[in-house]
Amino acid sequence: MGRLDQSERQxxxxxxxxFKDVAQPILDRLAALTVTKQLDRRETxxxxxxxxxxxxxxxxxxxxxxxxxxxxxELTFSIMEPGDVFGEIALLxxxxxxxxxxxxxxxxxxxxxxxxxxxxxxxEPILARHIIELLCERMRRKxxxxxxxxFADLPVRLARKLGDLVxxxxxxxxxxxRLGKRFSQTELAQMLGVSREAINKQLAAWSHKxxxxxxxxxxxxxxxxxxxxxxxxxRVDPV
Amino acid sequence: MGRLDQSERQxxxxxxxxFKDVAQPILDRLAALTVTKQLDRRETxxxxxxxxxxxxxxxxxxxxxxxxxxxxxELTFSIMEPGDVFGEIALLxxxxxxxxxxxxxxxxxxxxxxxxxxxxxxxEPILARHIIELLCERMRRKxxxxxxxxFADLPVRLARKLGDLVxxxxxxxxxxxRLGKRFSQTELAQMLGVSREAINKQLAAWSHKxxxxxxxxxxxxxxxxxxxxxxxxxRVDPV
DNA sequence: GCCGGTTTGTGACCCGGTTCACATCCTCTT
DNA sequence: AAGAGGATGTGAACCGGGTCACAAACCGGC
Numbered sequence: 186m187g188r189l190d191q192s193e194r195q196x197x198x199x200x201x202x203x204f205k206d207v208a209q210p211i212l213d214r215l216a217a218l219t220v221t222k223q224l225d226r227r228e229t230x231x232x233x234x235x236x237x238x239x240x241x242x243x244x245x246x247x248x249x250x251x252x253x254x255x256x257x258x259e260l261t262f263s264i265m266e267p268g269d270v271f272g273e274i275a276l277l278x279x280x281x282x283x284x285x286x287x288x289x290x291x292x293x294x295x296x297x298x299x300x301x302x303x304x305x306x307x308x309e310p311i312l313a314r315h316i317i318e319l320l321c322e323r324m325r326r327k328x329x330x331x332x333x334x335x336f337a338d339l340p341v342r343l344a345r346k347l348g349d350l351v352x353x354x355x356x357x358x359x360x361x362x363r364l365g366k367r368f369s370q371t372e373l374a375q376m377l378g379v380s381r382e383a384i385n386k387q388l389a390a391w392s393h394k395x396x397x398x399x400x401x402x403x404x405x406x407x408x409x410x411x412x413x414x415x416x417x418x419x420r421v422d423p424v
Numbered sequence: 425m426g427r428l429d430q431s432e433r434q435x436x437x438x439x440x441x442x443f444k445d446v447a448q449p450i451l452d453r454l455a456a457l458t459v460t461k462q463l464d465r466r467e468t469x470x471x472x473x474x475x476x477x478x479x480x481x482x483x484x485x486x487x488x489x490x491x492x493x494x495x496x497x498e499l500t501f502s503i504m505e506p507g508d509v510f511g512e513i514a515l516l517x518x519x520x521x522x523x524x525x526x527x528x529x530x531x532x533x534x535x536x537x538x539x540x541x542x543x544x545x546x547x548e549p550i551l552a553r554h555i556i557e558l559l560c561e562r563m564r565r566k567x568x569x570x571x572x573x574x575f576a577d578l579p580v581r582l583a584r585k586l587g588d589l590v591x592x593x594x595x596x597x598x599x600x601x602r603l604g605k606r607f608s609q610t611e612l613a614q615m616l617g618v619s620r621e622a623i624n625k626q627l628a629a630w631s632h633k634x635x636x637x638x639x640x641x642x643x644x645x646x647x648x649x650x651x652x653x654x655x656x657x658x659r660v661d662p663v
Numbered sequence: 664g665c666c667g668g669t670t671t672g673t674g675a676c677c678c679g680g681t682t683c684a685c686a687t688c689c690t691c692t693t
Numbered sequence: 694a695a696g697a698g699g700a701t702g703t704g705a706a707c708c709g710g711g712t713c714a715c716a717a718a719c720c721g722g723c
Binding site for chain 1: 491493495497499501513516517519522523546549552553555556557559560561562563564566567569570571573574575576617
């Protein structure tokens with residue numbers, strides 16, 4: 186992992202769904218205006234309130250998007266993984282960033298400057314379409330998150346979150362799935378907006394029932410079916 | 425309030441910020457494809473899961489956008505008022521509606537069919553820009569709502585909500601503001617995702633302190649300053 | 664192979680908000 | 694004017710999760 190040459194950057198841009206179907210010469214121009222950025226684990230990329238002058242694409246690593254209260258609690262909105270694009274809101278409307286972004290682990294990013302992106306956006310209606318789709322997708326996620334917050338209790342929310350994480354970041358193997366140590370209990374707690382202790386106790390309860398296991402530090406789902414049944418309780422149809 | 429003729433519909437469309445700067449002939453074409461729809465108080469316009477084949481603009485009245493859990497609780501995301509446009513998510517991405525929409529009172533809507541809207545969208549980059557801005561604005565609101573949910577307790581959230589409602593739907597008069605009977609305690613509770621009783625008790629507490637009054641059925645803020653101070657506690661800078 | 668920082672595990676206690684159960688009171692309808 | 698359906702006001706009991714306070718295990722680095 187390190188700096189990337191022009192053709193590698195082009196390839197990366199082309200891979201993102203956002204730039205699918207955009208004319209090749211335009212992509213080349215865009216790639217030329219792109220730089221890369223390396224972040225250490227825990228390094229912060231931007232903070233809520235900052236000016237939003239760039240769009241980012243994850244090449245390698247994980248970036249956590251979150252907000253904090255000044256009593257020190259944190260809420261994680263999402264974890265961006267390779268291929269994901271983020272930072273679009275402030276970039277598009279010119280207002281301050283709505284959330285913080287910090288690298289969850291050592292991370293390599295592709296950085297697209299605001300001016301470069303907007304000039305392409307102006308001339309490429311297809312890009313605008315993709316942006317709109319991206320925003321719609323994000324809206325749906327946030328709506329989902331919000332109704333979970335309002336309606337579902339901890340066991341249900343944790344079951345759902347684990348189900349999602351396992352698909353995105355784990356290895357599923359029949360009715361089992363391994364998440365390993367990718368996410369600490371503190372991190373899980375921040376995703377759900379609850380205390381670390383509450384997560385620990387729920388996992389302990391499920392562990393006794395044989396639904397999950399926390400052997401050797403890593404988290405393993407032993408009974409995905411039952412976990413998903415927990416998640417399905419009172420589920421508003423996934424839309 | 426009733427049906428509108430072509431020129432009135434044109435005027436309404438032109439008034440919405442979404443169609444600002446769109447070429448006149450295109451607007452005329454769009455207006456011609458538009459119909460109006462009258463809803464009674466409590467009438468539902470669409471439900472979560474429905475196909476999203478239209479975009480709506482409120483001409484007169486109020487529309488509540490909400491989701492429900494199957495244990496019967498409801499959470500109100502927003503109240504659309506005259507001039508507001510809604511229903512864009514499902515319209516744009518072609519997926520099912522993410523929320524329910526019901527008329528809060530007798531309401532007149534302008535209905536723009538999906539096909540008509542999309543054909544204009546294709547040829548008008550400026551409209552795409554406005555859509556993007558609308559979506560960004562909605563994202564910011566939802567982010568705000570979500571962090572309130574995660575971080576703020578009832579008094580703070582209620583103070584904030586009342587502050588917002590008073591600006592949007594009340595009459596402010598120096599340090600006082602009248603909301604009248606526009607919003608019942610049940611409706612307030614649904615906006616915050618808490619029980620009706622909790623709202624009642626908080627209002628009673630503030631009433632004793634002289635911050636609000638619930639005389640003659642309507643809600644009046646007697647001390648806007650203090651209310652806003654409550655709302656400002658632990659406020660993540662409004663972004 | 665030991666030391667400091669992080670992560671996990673767990674119990675005791677507390678508290679905000681829910682749930683339940685009523686008592687008014689208000690407002691529309693007929 | 695009466696009655697019905699909402700909306701409001703309020704107390705008692707309960708409980709999910711938060712907070713606090715540790716103990717233990719683990720992990721990387723020198």
